[in-house]
Amino acid sequence: MGVLDYILAGIMEALTGNPALVLGPIVLSWPVLLVALGFLTGVLIGATPGLSGPFAMALALPILISIFGFTPDALLPVLGFLVGIMKGATVGGAVPAILFNTPGTPDAFMTTLDGYPMAKKGQGGKALRVAHFASVSGDTFSDIVLFVCAPFLAISIEAFLGLPEKAALMILSLSFVAVVVGNDTWKGIMAACFGLLAASIATGTDSYPRLSMGSDVLAAGLPTIAVVIGVLVVGEIFTSFEDMWTSAREKRPEPAAADPGDSTLTMAKRRRLLPFIGTSMTIGTVIGALPGIGTTLAAALGYTAGRKMHKGATRFGEGAPEGIAATEAANSAVSGANLIPALSLGIPGNVAAVFIILAADTIGGFNPGPSVFRSTADEVNPELVVAFALFTLMVAANLMNWITGAWFMRLLGGLIRIPKQVLLPIVLLLTITSVYVQSAKMSDVYVLLFFGAAGYLMRRTGVPILPFVIAYILTDPLETTIRAAFEASGSDPWFLFGGVIAPAFLACAAAIVLGAGWLRGTPAPVPAPAPASEKETTID
Amino acid sequence: MKTLLTAAAAALLSASAAFADWAPEGPVKVMIGFKAGGGADTLARLIAEDIQAEYGWSMMPENVAGAGGGVMARELKAAAADGTAMGIGITDTFAYGVLAERDPGYAAEDFDFLATLAGTQIAVVAKADRGWTSMSDVIEAAKGGATISFGTMTPRLADGAYYIGKQNGIEFNIVTSYKGGKAVLNAINAADVDVGWVAGPQASGVASGDLVNLVNGEDQPLKVSPDAQALSDIGVEFFFGATFAAMAPAGLPEDARAGLSDSIATVIQKDGTKSNAFITKVFALKVKTGAEADAYVAQEAADAEALLAATSN
Numbered sequence: 001m002g003v004l005d006y007i008l009a010g011i012m013e014a015l016t017g018n019p020a021l022v023l024g025p026i027v028l029s030w031p032v033l034l035v036a037l038g039f040l041t042g043v044l045i046g047a048t049p050g051l052s053g054p055f056a057m058a059l060a061l062p063i064l065i066s067i068f069g070f071t072p073d074a075l076l077p078v079l080g081f082l083v084g085i086m087k088g089a090t091v092g093g094a095v096p097a098i099l100f101n102t103p104g105t106p107d108a109f110m111t112t113l114d115g116y117p118m119a120k121k122g123q124g125g126k127a128l129r130v131a132h133f134a135s136v137s138g139d140t141f142s143d144i145v146l147f148v149c150a151p152f153l154a155i156s157i158e159a160f161l162g163l164p165e166k167a168a169l170m171i172l173s174l175s176f177v178a179v180v181v182g183n184d185t186w187k188g189i190m191a192a193c194f195g196l197l198a199a200s201i202a203t204g205t206d207s208y209p210r211l212s213m214g215s216d217v218l219a220a221g222l223p224t225i226a227v228v229i230g231v232l233v234v235g236e237i238f239t240s241f242e243d244m245w246t247s248a249r250e251k252r253p254e255p256a257a258a259d260p261g262d263s264t265l266t267m268a269k270r271r272r273l274l275p276f277i278g279t280s281m282t283i284g285t286v287i288g289a290l291p292g293i294g295t296t297l298a299a300a301l302g303y304t305a306g307r308k309m310h311k312g313a314t315r316f317g318e319g320a321p322e323g324i325a326a327t328e329a330a331n332s333a334v335s336g337a338n339l340i341p342a343l344s345l346g347i348p349g350n351v352a353a354v355f356i357i358l359a360a361d362t363i364g365g366f367n368p369g370p371s372v373f374r375s376t377a378d379e380v381n382p383e384l385v386v387a388f389a390l391f392t393l394m395v396a397a398n399l400m401n402w403i404t405g406a407w408f409m410r411l412l413g414g415l416i417r418i419p420k421q422v423l424l425p426i427v428l429l430l431t432i433t434s435v436y437v438q439s440a441k442m443s444d445v446y447v448l449l450f451f452g453a454a455g456y457l458m459r460r461t462g463v464p465i466l467p468f469v470i471a472y473i474l475t476d477p478l479e480t481t482i483r484a485a486f487e488a489s490g491s492d493p494w495f496l497f498g499g500v501i502a503p504a505f506l507a508c509a510a511a512i513v514l515g516a517g518w519l520r521g522t523p524a525p526v527p528a529p530a531p532a533s534e535k536e537t538t539i540d
Numbered sequence: 541m542k543t544l545l546t547a548a549a550a551a552l553l554s555a556s557a558a559f560a561d562w563a564p565e566g567p568v569k570v571m572i573g574f575k576a577g578g579g580a581d582t583l584a585r586l587i588a589e590d591i592q593a594e595y596g597w598s599m600m601p602e603n604v605a606g607a608g609g610g611v612m613a614r615e616l617k618a619a620a621a622d623g624t625a626m627g628i629g630i631t632d633t634f635a636y637g638v639l640a641e642r643d644p645g646y647a648a649e650d651f652d653f654l655a656t657l658a659g660t661q662i663a664v665v666a667k668a669d670r671g672w673t674s675m676s677d678v679i680e681a682a683k684g685g686a687t688i689s690f691g692t693m694t695p696r697l698a699d700g701a702y703y704i705g706k707q708n709g710i711e712f713n714i715v716t717s718y719k720g721g722k723a724v725l726n727a728i729n730a731a732d733v734d735v736g737w738v739a740g741p742q743a744s745g746v747a748s749g750d751l752v753n754l755v756n757g758e759d760q761p762l763k764v765s766p767d768a769q770a771l772s773d774i775g776v777e778f779f780f781g782a783t784f785a786a787m788a789p790a791g792l793p794e795d796a797r798a799g800l801s802d803s804i805a806t807v808i809q810k811d812g813t814k815s816n817a818f819i820t821k822v823f824a825l826k827v828k829t830g831a832e833a834d835a836y837v838a839q840e841a842a843d844a845e846a847l848l849a850a851t852s853n
Contacts, residue, residue: 071585163732202606208642209607216614220606364581371726380744440602483717488689488733490713 006381010388014080014396017389018073031076031389034064035397038081040408042088047412049096050240050420051427052105053089054351057082058229059430061359062438065225072365075386079359080393086352087139087397090295090332091405094131095412098324099124107295107331110303114316114323121319125410129265130273130321131328132406138281138329140398142336145285146343147391154344154373163485164496168505170478173347174471175509177292182464185516191463195471196478198222198451203476217443224358226435226448228469232351234448235455235465237428242456244421269321276306276322277329284333289340291349292466295331302330336394343368343387346477347470354469369477562799564623567598571616573609573629579740579822583657583784584628586815590807597803608694609633613646621789623796626654631783631837636696636844648841652792653833654801657784657808658819659826660739662721662757663768664690664704665728668750674769675704675755678735682710689713691724691736696844699851700757700780701737706851707775739782740822757781763824778847783826783840785833801829 014031021028038060045056064081068074093105098115111131118127161169178188202209202221212218280302287298306326307316314320335352342353346369360366365382372383435448458465482496489495497503570588574580581603588599604612609629619625634648664675672678682688682705690705690712692698698716705712715733718724724736728751735754743764745751753768757780762768771779786804788797805827808815819825828836 069585158730209611216611219611220604364575371730374729480717480723484691484715484727484732487715487717488713490687 006384007388009380009385010390011392013385014076014389014392018076030073031080031393032396034077035080035084035393036400038084039088039397039400040084041081042085042090043092043095043405043408043412044088045085046089046092047095047104047409048418048423049100049102049104050418050423052093053085054355055233055236055427056085056089057352057355058233059427059434060085061355061362062225062229062434065359065362066434066438068363072363072382075360075363075366076389076393078363079356079390080397082352082355082359083390083394084397086335087394087401090139090335091132091135091328091401091409092412093331094135094324094328095128095409098127098131105295107299107334108327109296110299110327110331111324113303113327114318114320117317117319118321118324123319126265127321127324128409129406130324132409133265133270134273134277134280134325134328135332136398136401136405137277138284138331138333139335139401141281142285142288142333143391143394143398144336145289146336146340146394149289150340150344150387151373153340154370157345158370158374161501162499163481163488164498164502165505167478167481167485168496168502168509169345170347170474170481172505172509172512173291173341173345174467174474174478175512176290177349177470178467179512179516180290180292181294181466182462184462185513187461187463188467189513191458191465192467192471194454195468196475198227198468199472199475200479203479223435223439223441223444223447224472225362225438226444227451227472228354228358229431229435230448230451231455231458231465231468233431234428234452235459237424237431238452238456239459240420240424244424273322273325276309276326279305279309280326280329281333284330285337287330288334288337288349291341291347291470294350295334298334299327299331302326343372343390345369348473349470351466351469354473357473562623562795563595564597564796564799566624567600568623568800569619569625570599570601571604571612571619571625571627572601573604573612573627573633575603575605580629580784582818583815583823586813586818587628587657587786587804587807590810590813590815591803594807594810594813595803607641607644608637610637610641610644610646613637613644613651616787616789617646617650619789621652621791621793623788623792623800626786626788626800627651628657628784628786631656631785631840632694632696634787634837635840636694636847639841639844639848640695648837650790651787652790652797653837654786654788654797655804655829656826656833656836657786657804658823659758659760659784660721660782660823661743661762661764662737662739662781663742663753663762663765664735664755664757665725665738665742665746665751666735666754667728667731668752670734670752672735672754673752675774676769678754679708679710679774682712687713688735689715689733691715691718691727691733693718693721693724693737694782696847697737697780699847700776700778703778703847703851704755704771704774704776737780743822760824778843778850783836784823785837797830801833805829 015029016027018030019027020030020033041056042053045051046053060081064078068077089105093103093108094111095104097103097108097111098119101112101116103109103112115127174192178192179185182188201211202219204210209219283302283305284298287293303326306322310316310322312320316323338350338353341347341349342357348354348357357368360368366386372387374381432445436445455465486495570584572581572584585601588601591597592599604615610633612627612629613633616625616627638644638647666672678688690701692701692714698714701712701714718727721739722741725738725741727733728736742751746753746764753762753765755774756762756768756770759779807813808819809827810816
């Protein structure tokens with residue numbers, strides 16, 4: 001099969017492969033249906049302060065798996081839903097930022113700077129339009145970069161990197177994530193090491209499952225979904241509970257929703273926004289392709305770049321549409337680019353990518369990594385079909401976003417804001433239920449709560465969560481690759497230092513860790529101290 | 541005499557009628573010895589689905605993965621021997637797996653084997669562009685000074701790779717950490733290893749000419765390359781295929797054992813069932829039931845012991 005055949009097969013697989021509804025010639029497939037559902041859920045979740053995309057992905061994954069099972073047919077609907085949430089949450093976050101001065105997701109913080117002033121001036125509807133236009137443009141651009149870059153990156157990795165180089169690349173990525181997330185290099189590295197340790201339980205090549213201490217529960221290995229959701233979601237909920245306990249109930253006056261007012265956005269005005277969107281989406285895409293650096297930094301950099309370019313009458317911070325465009329284009333462009341390392345190397349760069357990899361690993365039949373993009377003339381590579389089908393679903397989500405996103409965002413303008421003390425217990429209950437439903441084992445619930453407590457302690461001591469999660473996911477491929485590289489070298493103790501590329505990667509990793517202090521010394525354009533409402537969602 | 545015959549016939553008939561009438565007293569728990577998504581998992585779930593469709597019994601598949609099927613074996617051993625619990629895994633767990641582990645916590649005698657299900661299509665595989673057509677070519681290259689890395693996915697196959705080298709006076713760099721034939725296949729394609737064991741997923745690549753089955757690891761000809769070199773040609777008297785099997789805790793009542801055995805053997809051999817389609821596509825049917833299945837596992841244990849003896853010096 002040629003590349004075109006694969007693309008075609010992928011599109012067919014996504015659009016017609018698994019029909020949910022057939023009306024004559026019109027086929028509505030499960031994957032497309034779930035992308036739509038995921039997108040709507042994502043917008044709603046993103047627009048609810050206190051929740052974010054990863055929350056919804058974490059809740060949805062075990063439920064989806066228990067609905068669709070582990071068959072190959074399950075893969076695309078589940079991935080579609082996750083992709084939909086990812087994209088929906090990105091645009092949804094701007095709604096409360098603009099209308100209520102409360103960012104729905106942390107990366108929407110910069111959106112409040114110009115969005116809320118616009119809303120106060122009676123231009124809320126227009127601000128939403130600008131946010132939507134910029135967000136979808138950024139998202140679409142970064143998806144295109146993903147479609148082009150991921151296959152080429154994967155093929156060159158496959159062609160030029162041997163086992164030691166691949167191992168060194170994983171070490172480099174992990175060091176990078178450990179250093180750039182959080183404020184303390186050593187805490188980041190500690191989190192990564194903790195992830196490596198937890199993921200090592202019951203693995204290894206000996207027939208005795210290591211670190212299992214004779215327990216048959218541990219001998220099957222920790223349930224990955226329960227561990228990841230425990231640390232990410234349950235830990236966050238525990239932390240929020242304590243915040244609510246200590247600060248009692250916030251008595252901040254509820255900002256009244258401003259009248260959306262004039263919501264037209266002419267072509268000429270859109271054209272004037274394009275330079276800002278273009279700059280920001282490029283920044284966002286570059287940031288997104290690097291593992292570990294989140295949307296918040298991209299938004300900050302995009303906003304700063306936009307402020308330097310801007311020469312209009314309304315200054316940034318006083319309600320300039322360009323400010324919203326610069327922020328939203330940058331933070332939305334992160335989501336597609338984040339999947340570049342995930343799909344081409346199997347290295348997740350952020351929480352959304354972690355859930356995509358987790359879904360693929362759990363269901364099976366699709367192993368994100370260089371082997372996905374191998375196309376041979378005669379043999380059909382089903383993983384490549386899945387990859388193109390996934391791209392098709394991302395395009396479908398973008399189309400949905402272009403067409404319905406703006407309307408949906410306005411609709412949410414009047415949404416009821418659920419107080420956290422009601423919302424979080426529901427989320428906690430749903431999390432526990434969904435983990436139990438997927439495995440039907442009480443032991444998984446205990447693991448979930450244990451890692452929830454661990455996540456709480458990590459947050460309270462300033463140990464970042466992301467390095468833990470990414471290390472947890474990478475442990476198995478890292479160990480396998482290192483072992484294989486060692487064995488294939490004929491047990492050469494210097495196997496990681498042969499050639500040029502592997503030592504170069506390792507040197508970079510060492511340089512990043514040792515140079516982190518200097519990097520932090522340079523002032524970075526991070527947002528000003530966030531308001532209390534922003535701190536609640538730190539699982540980006 | 542006539543009455544005796546009639547009585548015997550009646551007894552036989554009623555006995556088979558009893559088998560046919562047997563039904564589990566509740567839902568049957570199907571413990572799968574491997575992770576969700578793999579070959580054993582897919583096979584087990586399809587069999588469960590087919591039995592449920594064919595017999596109306598309620599089947600509850602559950603993954604009990606770990607220790608190469610050993611965790612499932614330990615859990616199944618403790619389950620009630622009344623036909624409401626069965627396991628699906630590979631015979632390897634009860635042969636080499638028991639012998640090679642320090643304290644497995646179970647033995648083959650703890651189980652009644654219901655049926656062997658399917659055999660793999662294992663071979664040593666290389667990329668066609670390496671220019672090798674048989675394992676002898678690889679051995680020749682190694683003798684000429686080339687370093688050959690050999691990908692494997694179980695300790696038994698690593699022993700096999702070592703033994704192939706030993707019998708031919710060479711030493712491979714054996715890479716043992718792959719978690720399945722598919723992973724080894726990817727490593728071969730990415731040129732991470734030179735050759736490796738693959739148990740079935742190589743078929744389409746071999747058919748298209750991108751890959752070569754250098755030597756057949758099974759005790760019967762491979763479907764896609766029946767003329768592949770035999771292990772005996774390179775001085776190896778063992779076989780390395782894996783056999784999927786269904787088992788229950790030992791001491792199962794005779795009618796329950798026959799009932800479960802029959803239902804499994806029926807659905808996997810019946811044209812048009814999901815499990816039959818899967819097996820014929822990826823593996824090869826290998827159905828032995830009852831005492832024959834027990835004997836098969838015993839034979840494999842004897843072979844495993846011989847292999848361990850041959851490689852541990």
